[in-house]
Structure formats: C-alpha cells, structure tokens
C-alpha cells in the first residue's frame with residue numbers, strides 16, 4: 261500500500277470528470293457474505309472477486325480481516341490478485357482491526373481501508389456506551405492511524421440516517437480533516453425514505469467543511485424494500501458512490517442490488533445524467549455465479565436477473581411483444597447478459613404466441629386447425645404448469661401429451677455402496693406384451709437406473725441435464741426429477757414426482773423413452789397429417 265497516492269479511488273479514471281460518474285462499491289463479499297446462508301470460503305470469494313473485477317466494479321469490499329483467519333486470507337489473496345479494482349477491507353475504529361486490515365491489504369495494487377463507527381444516539385448509548393465527543397475522537401484517531409497505511413480511507417457513520425444531522429456534519433467535517441477521502445452515510449437498518457435521503461445528502465454536502473475533498477457515498481439496506489430507491493435518491497442529491505451487492509444479498513433483508521442500481525442509471529440515463537463503469541452484459545453471469553457459489557437462488561421475479569425478468573406468458577403481452585418488443589420490455593435482455601426474451605407458453609397464452617412457437621417447431625396450420633389445437637392446448641395448460649416443446653409437438657401430431665406408455669415400470673431395485681459403484685435392476689412392461697428385465701451398474705444409483713432403462717428399452721440416451729428439487733420440506737418431501745437427454749440429435753425432456761428420488765428419476769427417464777418411441781412410431785406419418793391441414 262502506498263500512503264502517498266492522491267485520489268487513489270480514481271486511479272483508473274483517466275481524464276474523466278468525476279461528476280457524471282457514480283462509483284460502484286461492491287460489498288457482496290463483506291455485507292453480503294455476512295447474512296445467514298451466504299458464507300463463502302476463500303476459493304468462492306476469489307472466484308467472485310475476479311468476476312466482479314471483470315464486471316467493472318470500482319471498489320470491492322473483500323471482507324473484514326479481523327473477523328477470522330479465513331477472512332484475512334481471502335482479503336490478502338484478492339488484494340494480490342486484482343489489478344484494476346480497488347480492494348477494500350473493513351475495520352472497526354480499533355487499532356487492532358486497522359492494523360490487521362492494513363496487513364491484509366499490504367500486497368494490493370489499489371487498497372482502501374474502510375472504517376466504521378456508529379453515530380446515532382441509540383447506538384452511542386446502548387451499543388457503544390460512548391458520548392458524542394468520544395465518538396468524534398475515536399473516529400479521528402482511527403482515520404489518522406489508517407491514513408498512515410493508505411491514502412484511500414473511507415469512513416462510515418453507522419446508522420447515519422438516525423443520527424442528529426448537525427452531529428453528522430461535525431463528524432464528517434472532522435473525518436475530512438483527519439484524512440478520510442470517502443464519507444459514507446449508511447441507512448444501516450433500512451428505515452429511510454427517498455425524500456429523507458435527498459434531504460440528508462443535500463444538507464451534508466452543503467454544511468460539511470471541505471465537502472469537495474471527499475466523495476459522498478450511500479449504503480442502503482432493504483428492510484422496507486427501499487434500498488435501491490434510496491440509493492438512487494442519494495445519487496440524485498450528489499452522492500457519487502453507492503454501496504451495493506449482487507442480487508441484493510446482505511444483512512437481514514439485504515443491501516441495495518447492484519444490478520438494479522446500474523440498470524436504473526443506464527435505462528433512465530436521460531433522467532439521471534449519470535454513468536457507471538459497469539459492463540452491464542456481465543450482470544447476469546455474475547448473478548448466476550453468486551447463486552452457484554452460495555447455493556441461494558434468486559426469486560423468479562427478481563428485477564434484471566430473475567428467470568422471469570425477460571419472460572412473458574400472458575397472451576396479450578406476448579402479442580404485444582411479437583409486434584414490438586418495446587411494448588413490454590424497457591431493456592434488452594442482451595444488455596444484461598441474458599441470451600433472449602422468452603415467450604413461455606402456459607394457461608395465460610394466446611393464439612399468436614402458440615402459432616409462432618409451433619411454426620418454429622416446423623408445424624404450420626390453417627385457422628380451423630389452429631382453433632382445434634388452441635382448445636386442446638388450453639385444456640392441457642390448465643392441468644400442467646410447464647408446457648414444453650414436446651407437449652406442443654404431441655398436440656401438433658394429434659397425440660395426447662399426457663399419454664403414458666408404451667413402457668411402464670413393473671419393478672425397480674437399486675443398491676449403492678459407500679465410496680463404490682451402485683447397481684440397479686428394472687423390470688419393464690411394454691404395451692405389446694413384452695416384459696424385459698435388465699441390470700446395470702453405474703457411478704451412482706441414478707446412473708445405474710438410467711443405464712438399466714437404456715438397456716431394457718434399447719434406446720440410447722446421453723444425459724445432458726439432471727436436476728432433483730425438493731417440492732416441500734421434511735423427510736416425506738416430494739422430489740421433482742427433471743432430465744434432459746440427447747437422442748437422435750435432439751434434446752428430450754422428462755420429469756416426474758415422487759417421495760423417492762430414484763423412483764422419480766426412473767419415471768422421468770422412462771417418460772423420455774416413451775416420448776421417443778411414440779414419436780418414432782407416429783412421427784413422420786403423423787407429422788405429414790398435421791402439415792396436411794396447413795394452408
């Protein structure tokens with residue numbers, strides 16, 4: 261670390277005017293990781309840190325080195341690895357914390373020490389047992405100590421939004437005089453409204469002594485669902501750094517979601533007149549990576565990166581989208597790294613989207629035939645949540661998509677050995693009267709069952725995707741098995757539900773075999789029949 265560097269946060273800024281750029285301070289690996297269920301080990305943190313640097317975050321808060329040896333090692337490793345992003349470590353206003361943070365950042369290319377101390381009456385009295393003057397003195401002494409290690413020091417007045425504004429001005433003025441280069445006013449408990457945010461940041465920028473020497477920052481929590489709105493309000497009142505996390509993870513209800521802030525600034529650029537350094541096409545991949553390393557999925561309806569963010573099921577919207585995508589989308593999926601908009605077929609869909617999908621699958625119908633298919637489609641969609649391409653093909657070919665057979669399972673046994681292979685035996689019955697028993701061994705019981713079914717039915721399948729999801733909690737939870745397998749140069753899907761996940765997997769695999777067999781026996785002829793009614 262170099263304590264002499266001037267304006268270290270802006271090391272990558274070149275000739276840019278700081279005025280129209282909002283710095284993105286990512287705290288996924290500190291505040292995000294702090295929440296129950298989101299702990300990340302060193303490897304996961306390093307992997308995320310590299311993705312965040314590629315995303316283009318300006319500052320990356322890598323951890324709280326005093327918290328644990330692993331957190332220290334993670335900050336150290338990230339600091340050594342990242343080249344362009346400023347790596348930041350959190351520290352209480354205590355000498356031990358500051359020295360530890362500085363040690364963890366020793367090998368950073370660009371380093372920031374982030375100090376925090378509560379300033380609100382509630383925290384002063386009940387948590388810290390400190391008077392106003394003790395808070396002031398402690399903050400100043402700590403900033404001065406941190407400045408000996410780094411020219412880039414951020415000071416956060418914890419619970420700033422519940423602090424007396426004149427005291428906050430006093431603390432921030434003293435913090436600038438002591439050498440702090442970024443001043444953060446966190447809404448630690450997510451209590452504030454956007455209007456209050458504007459009021460406070462305007463007040464601070466007007467009254468803090470030498471305010472121009474520091475960057476003002478917002479750090480908002482989502483307890484009342486206003487973290488993003490509050491961050492944007494702060495920015496509109498002059499904050500030029502926002503602290504946020506991927507997918508909005510963080511303490512309690514989380515922090516402001518990075519992807520939402522960045523896309524709001526981009527999509528509404530004429531309104532805000534501000535920009536960030538983020539490569540927005542990396543937002544979705546980074547969000548996905550986080551869900552993988554933490555095992556915590558985002559809700560389908562999550563803004564920007566949720567599965568439904570660019571998916572449309574309702575007929576009226578699908579019709580609008582087919583005419584002009586601007587009717588129901590305010591940003592392009594590609595701009596956030598999602599391949600394309602999807603028109604999901606379900607019980608809310610209409611004829612336009614159904615016809616379009618069928619045409620993509622190679623089936624063209626005249627109006628009268630389409631009416632019949634549409635009726636059957638609606639009946640099916642009332643029963644089934646996911647309508648897949650195979651279901652549509654079955655409808656197009658005049659088959660019953662829910663038909664079972666020709667194969668069914670009569671017997672199924674599996675055995676597995678700890679650390680060894682597994683074996684499966686199946687007995688399958690065909691509607692033509694055949695009864696076939698087969699056995700196979702595999703890497704695990706699922707693999708063994710799939711091999712046994714392949715042998716018994718004589719159908720080659722290359723497994724491409726296998727997912728088992730619990731549909732409820734507890735020992736008797738239903739498992740939903742979903743398989744995708746490759747056969748004859750196309751993908752086939754099968755799914756099934758059972759309290760026994762091996763059984764669910766076997767039924768899902770057999771559903772694929774049955775679909776393939778039905779398609780082969782009815783396929784070309786039926787396809788011709790279906791095409792035959794087209795205009």
Ligand SMILES: CC(=O)SCCNC(=O)CCNC(=O)[C@H](O)C(C)(C)COP(=O)(O)OP(=O)(O)OC[C@H]1O[C@@H](n2cnc3c(N)ncnc32)[C@H](O)[C@@H]1OP(=O)(O)O
Nearest residue numbers: 294324326327328352353354376377378387388418448511
């Ligand atoms: C708003 C935020 O997100 S703040 C960051 C919160 N993150 C974390 O707490 C995660 C990491 N924390 C930890 O691993 C542990 O809390 C540690 C290692 C830092 C400290 O552990 P312990 O020494 O056992 O203290 P403990 O956590 O029980 O209590 C906090 C202590 O820090 C003090 N403290 C709290 N904030 C500050 C601060 N900003 N500056 C100085 N002291 C502080 C408290 O008064 C209390 O002091 P005491 O031990 O003298 O009573």
Ligand SMILES: CC(C)C(=O)C(=O)O
Nearest residue numbers: 376416418419446448
């Ligand atoms: C450490 C500070 C910035 C914090 O996380 C908060 O106040 O929410």
Ligand SMILES: [Mg+2]
Nearest residue numbers: 291448479511
């Ligand atoms: Mg926080």
